Amino acid sequence: MASIFDGMTGIIADILGDPVIYAPAGGAAREIQSIFREAPIEIDGADGQIVRIDAPTWRVRRDLAPEVRRGDHMTVPDGRSFKVMVVHPTGSPASDACLICELQTVGS
Incomplete structure (x- = not known):
């Protein structure tokens, strides 16, 4: 079922995001x-509780x-490299829903 919010994730990433190299x-x-992002964020955990993530995060x-999984790598525009440690789905059924990866x- 289509929603008026379908496509919003892509628009937000296009406006606020940067190109990263995903490996x-x-x-x-x-x-x-x-x-x-390097600042702490809060997300809804799998059990509905709020989870604070203090590690750098990648919203994609x-x-x-x-296919993003633990152990994959990504490089930000300033040349620093990170390894994916945990992948959190957002739970959204939208076709452009995000994954949030702890890094x-x-x-560098």
Whole structure:
């Protein structure tokens, strides 16, 4: 079922995001317009409780990186690299719903 909010994630990433290089463990690296943040954020956990994430995070549209998994790497525009530690789905049924990935610094 379509919603008036379908497509909003892509618009937000296009406006607020930056191109990052995503390198899945089993595939070729590619550039994805998405949102990288180092400030703490709060998300809804799987059990409905609010979860605070103090690690850097990467918000990416699920349809742009459906295979994202623990151990994958991403590089931000300033050259720093990060490893995906945890992937949190947002629970949205929209086709452009986001995944929120907790990251760990691996180099620069």
